[in-house]
Amino acid sequence: MKNVKLIGSKTEQDIRKQLVKSNELLFKSEENKRLLEVIRSLYPEMKVAYIIDWIPEQGEDIYKLLINENIILEIELDRYNAEIDPIIESKSITQYLQGLSKQKQIKLGVARDLANKYLDNMNS
Numbered sequence: 001m002k003n004v005k006l007i008g009s010k011t012e013q014d015i016r017k018q019l020v021k022s023n024e025l026l027f028k029s030e031e032n033k034r035l036l037e038v039i040r041s042l043y044p045e046m047k048v049a050y051i052i053d054w055i056p057e058q059g060e061d062i063y064k065l066l067i068n069e070n071i072i073l074e075i076e077l078d079r080y081n082a083e084i085d086p087i088i089e090s091k092s093i094t095q096y097l098q099g100l101s102k103q104k105q106i107k108l109g110v111a112r113d114l115a116n117k118y119l120d121n122m123n124s
Contacts, residue, residue, distance in 0.1 A: 004106050006113055022050055026065075038086050039073065042073070048067075049065050052107050060078050071090060071092075072093060072096040076088075
């Protein structure tokens, strides 16, 4: 499955704003401190991350993140007990795209575009 072609639509612009906010909250908010610690322990080379999906369950939160521009990380964190180890699954972009809805494909495309631009700026 190929990547979605971005066209600069209103939907993409809205998603872009959401993702930029998710990135800021991930790195700056107290609520996401544990999530950030888990990611950093797995990927110390992480330069940028975007929360592309968040599912609040009864006792846990399930996050799907794009790490740098090519790693999809699914993390399940217990909401009430920080002692419980998170459940972690890592996927390639290709694996993640299988069966993904059009909306989520666009979100991933925008997140990858943001990540690529961020990493290009760091390297220039």
